[in-house]
Amino acid sequence: MSTQKQNILIIGATGQVGLKTIELLESVQDDSIQIIAAVRSTEKAKQFTERGIASVLIDLNNEATFTRALKNVNRLFIVTGYTVDMLRQSKSLIDYAKKSGVQHIVHLGACGRDDTTVAHWAWHQLVERYIEWAGFSFTHLRPETFMQNLLSYGGAPVIKNGIIIQYVKDARKSWVDVNDVAAVAAQALLKPEIHNGKTYRLSYDAKSYYDIADLLTEAIGKPFKYVPHPPEDFLKTMKANGADMAYMDCVYKHYIRYAEGSIPGADDVFDNFYEITGKQPTRWADFIEKHKEAFTY
Template structure:
């Protein structure tokens, strides 16, 4: 008797994390990969990676059920909005109704007693998945290294300056490609990871230490420039970000800078165990992206 391939639905497949998960699952003969996209114009980028491509929009609940039809495993990312709470609840309810067996949820690198709003929302989503009786694995990634690359490329007026909001605090970091490997490993063998919560991180460094690594790798001058996170609000508002979520992010960065964000620098061994090699460190990331950091 031939086993029926399992169908995996990957949300956010055109984004950094969802795309990394999809790439690491691609061409697995035991899986049917279904990728979601909001923009039909982006479908061509997914053709080589996914067996099926569906339209999905968190803002349009009519897209939920068709996207989940026939799905065994779900990779769940949420939007950057307080709406993530009711959107995730509705999606999880639909997943349970159609027989999804396992949900891998991407949360945040925070302790269970976190006081920060957007971190708490992720943990409420985790608890709801568990309450609904679905198989689950919770992934809690640290700060993304790639975000610093994006900031550096966007800061063309002040090349070599890393503007950020964490003062001298050390924070835990992770490479998005490693998250993709970890997510794929769990989705490939969900029973092995059922009921587990994995903190995904590599090392804890301050922004000044990151600047030193970039300087050593590029041979160019790099410096860290701390800013109060209050400066973020008008930029986030101009970008159309939802203000409840945005204000929580500002509060979080201010707490980090003040040394009042528990476990922000805590590292774990889960990532190495999941991906079968030492996780990417900042020196590795800087070397791999050296040309993009050059100015």
């Protein structure tokens, strides 16, 4: 492997996964890499500048920002937002990455088996295939539902006074901690020679919301209850919040399918985390203990 310093560009540097990935890369203190945070404004760059981390301005809706942002980048972490525009944004970014000489791409995708018919999961798999078609060294990450979604979703609390409001009846789902996703991303960016060509599905606990309510009750010492709501309530909330409705309509439809039990592998879990990171993954009991203060009411 070349001894030349490897520049690692993190798209979505201020988001949950991107920011934690940067923190993990920074903690390695590896002089052979340089971390570069991709941000949308100089204001958002300040937190990185203060820590001595390089930053570049990029707007995924403005291709004119891509060339400068990707200059001398060797490894790229792609994280896009929850809009249908992620398809166009990802394709354009990958095209420019190819022209710029990027060698390895780590892509944060979505849940599901290869044959998924859940729309927004399939969109991410199309991006995966485009990365492969373009000839990059690659690592695909497919996290299942984020545990952090029970702390908040779409800027709104999910649990109010011990009541969990969700939309999937008694479905048992697969879960992963955002920090564990970032840990795998960091390893894939640090050691592409090991993780090249790999697709990692990331989920390490399977629970229904009824199960989680029971765990919370036991850990917090106060009653928690799951109250299923119709998926139509979710759609109304997202519309009121100004979310991208093309994307959120897909989420709405997959909530219906969760409730019906018609998503194959909805509660799949995996044993790959220790092999990748040398650590044990977070499970729901661990997550609740870590976030006790946030869950307490």
